[in-house]
Amino acid sequence: MGAKILIIEDDPTLNRLMVNHLSRLGHHVTGTHSRAEAEHYFNQHEPLLIIMDLRLPDVNGIDYLPQIPVPAPVIMLTAYSSVTSAVKAMKAGAFEYLVKPVNVEELELVVSRGLEHANMLHDRQFFSQQQPQQQRMIGTSVAMLHLQQQIQQMLEHEQPVWVFGEPGTGKSLVARTIHEKSLRRGGHFGILHCDSLPESLLEAELFGHEKGVFPGHVGRKLGLLEGARQGSLLLDQLASLPLSFQKKLLTLLEEGRFCRLGGTRQLTTTARLVISTDRSPQQLLAEQRLLPELLEHLNVHAIHLPPLREHAEDIPALIHHFLDNHPFALTVPKRLSPSAMKRCLAHHWPGNILELQNAMERAVLLSAREEVIQVEHLPFREPGSAAPKQSSITLAFPFEPTLEEMEKHYLESLLQRYQGHRASVANTLGISERNLYRLIRKYGLQEVR
Numbered sequence: 001m002g003a004k005i006l007i008i009e010d011d012p013t014l015n016r017l018m019v020n021h022l023s024r025l026g027h028h029v030t031g032t033h034s035r036a037e038a039e040h041y042f043n044q045h046e047p048l049l050i051i052m053d054l055r056l057p058d059v060n061g062i063d064y065l066p067q068i069p070v071p072a073p074v075i076m077l078t079a080y081s082s083v084t085s086a087v088k089a090m091k092a093g094a095f096e097y098l099v100k101p102v103n104v105e106e107l108e109l110v111v112s113r114g115l116e117h118a119n120m121l122h123d124r125q126f127f128s129q130q131q132p133q134q135q136r137m138i139g140t141s142v143a144m145l146h147l148q149q150q151i152q153q154m155l156e157h158e159q160p161v162w163v164f165g166e167p168g169t170g171k172s173l174v175a176r177t178i179h180e181k182s183l184r185r186g187g188h189f190g191i192l193h194c195d196s197l198p199e200s201l202l203e204a205e206l207f208g209h210e211k212g213v214f215p216g217h218v219g220r221k222l223g224l225l226e227g228a229r230q231g232s233l234l235l236d237q238l239a240s241l242p243l244s245f246q247k248k249l250l251t252l253l254e255e256g257r258f259c260r261l262g263g264t265r266q267l268t269t270t271a272r273l274v275i276s277t278d279r280s281p282q283q284l285l286a287e288q289r290l291l292p293e294l295l296e297h298l299n300v301h302a303i304h305l306p307p308l309r310e311h312a313e314d315i316p317a318l319i320h321h322f323l324d325n326h327p328f329a330l331t332v333p334k335r336l337s338p339s340a341m342k343r344c345l346a347h348h349w350p351g352n353i354l355e356l357q358n359a360m361e362r363a364v365l366l367s368a369r370e371e372v373i374q375v376e377h378l379p380f381r382e383p384g385s386a387a388p389k390q391s392s393i394t395l396a397f398p399f400e401p402t403l404e405e406m407e408k409h410y411l412e413s414l415l416q417r418y419q420g421h422r423a424s425v426a427n428t429l430g431i432s433e434r435n436l437y438r439l440i441r442k443y444g445l446q447e448v449r
């Protein structure tokens, strides 16, 4: 597809030659002969690439370069005798220069590189606009105001914080918010997903490793403890760590020192720890999933995140937030019909805020170009209503199954029904995709795709 190219060159012959040649290649080329003419062009057009003479009748190209009102790369044209000026132009921000008389093959080559660069700049700008905005915590219920207060208190000291609550209640968001509000915000916010890696890799992530310890990794790798030295480190799902690993963590915390794997140098860390789990530290102790000495040593400040059903008054604000900030922000603005909103308020939200977020993203897609999201775009039924016939699942066992056996079999059936599409399975189960991933791993179902 042709690109818009602007030429600013006062020599009419060269100007025409370039316009004709690049137009033949399929580009939309406009030839102008002075700054004044170019300014007129910029009032109506935004070229992807500019080719400009270094000496124009009404301005010196180098002076004009920083004033060009569009972000397009500029290729400078220069007479052989003024190559040093071309170098100056490069320093002033020109993308490339071409020496006159212009060789058409060289022109083609430089133009194609310039366009590639321009497209890359555009993509980068586009993707940075697509990045979620700084994540805000939404909610004005008593529970959320209390949470904000607790976060505020955590900024007055640097003790470890333990955030716990059901899946999808916002634990990671709270951890990041504490980091970003604290004086450590300039440092790194590291996350160790304790449930997603085998023990040896967890160690490497946390402590780092020296050169040659892992085949295929040529260099030394700094661990999260080092990376987050000035910042914070979230140990997400800490209770998934085997007790033996928790012991190593305890030793590290007691001695305040550690070595990279394969290394001998004693390193220290001052990263602030934030821990997140689905259950309270006391429950985890009772279930023997937590080393009591570790909890004792950490002397943590705990924050409990309530399930969404306990602060349902925040649902409308959360819905607006997710609809305004969905990743397809360039499509139609969306809102819920009154009955869809009613349905959302009546839903139990077992997957909490994450489930709500997923439901809104799905509804935005299903409602396509319609502005109003209707009940049928929501992934759940009215409480108490019978499941539609086509979604019934029969679990047949030749024996009386345990709960775990039922769970595994049900999960298998759903994975088959949705052909391994995890988002749909998670939505049906009312759990986060990450928790689904945990279950899939627990039952060794990875290969179902």
Ligand SMILES: Nc1ncnc2c1ncn2[C@@H]1O[C@H](COP(=O)(O)OP(=O)(O)OP(=O)(O)O)[C@@H](O)[C@H]1O
Binding pocket: 135, 136, 137, 138, 139, 165, 166, 167, 168, 169, 170, 171, 172, 173, 174, 321, 353, 354, 357, 432, 434, 435
């Ligand atoms: N109060 C809130 N306001 C706005 N967005 C929120 C709020 N709480 C959570 N979210 C969003 O909901 C999603 C799920 O939150 P988060 O990942 O922090 O939950 P979690 O409890 O850590 O989940 P899991 O147990 O699966 O690790 C994220 O996209 C998060 O930004």
